Amino acid sequence: MGLVREILIVDDHEEARGALLGMVEAAGYPAVAFANPAGALARVAEQRPALILLDMMMPEIDGADFLVRLRRLRGGDAVPVIVVSGIGHLLQGLRGADVDAAGVREVLAKPIKYATLVDAIRRVIGSPQGGPPAGPASAAG
Numbered sequence: 001m002g003l004v005r006e007i008l009i010v011d012d013h014e015e016a017r018g019a020l021l022g023m024v025e026a027a028g029y030p031a032v033a034f035a036n037p038a039g040a041l042a043r044v045a046e047q048r049p050a051l052i053l054l055d056m057m058m059p060e061i062d063g064a065d066f067l068v069r070l071r072r073l074r075g076g077d078a079v080p081v082i083v084v085s086g087i088g089h090l091l092q093g094l095r096g097a098d099v100d101a102a103g104v105r106e107v108l109a110k111p112i113k114y115a116t117l118v119d120a121i122r123r124v125i126g127s128p129q130g131g132p133p134a135g136p137a138s139a140a141g
Contacts (some may be wrong), residue, residue, distance in 0.1 A: 051084070
């Protein structure tokens, strides 16, 4: 499984998925979006993405189950995750060992603004040109 610089978007709502895809691509990151979490997991098994943007409220495989399955994949534990969810406001207080162990680096509430999303992505994986993640000084900027 090789590392690719693309961002995987996993959201069952077409409008939200399309909006996230548009924002990520507008920021210069290659991205692929999945409505079906099982399809996204299959993609990760083939090639590890730079980052996953994950909705939590999905049928069949919800975000929590997705995280468990992701960690079981070879190399899946190395993939950072940003939760982007309508229940993000409820998850923002859960920044502890359990969330960190699941690979969740940021929790963002929907609806999300372009600048908020791009800033979070840059903090986690850096610029689309492959630069280092933004540190606290540049993130405040």
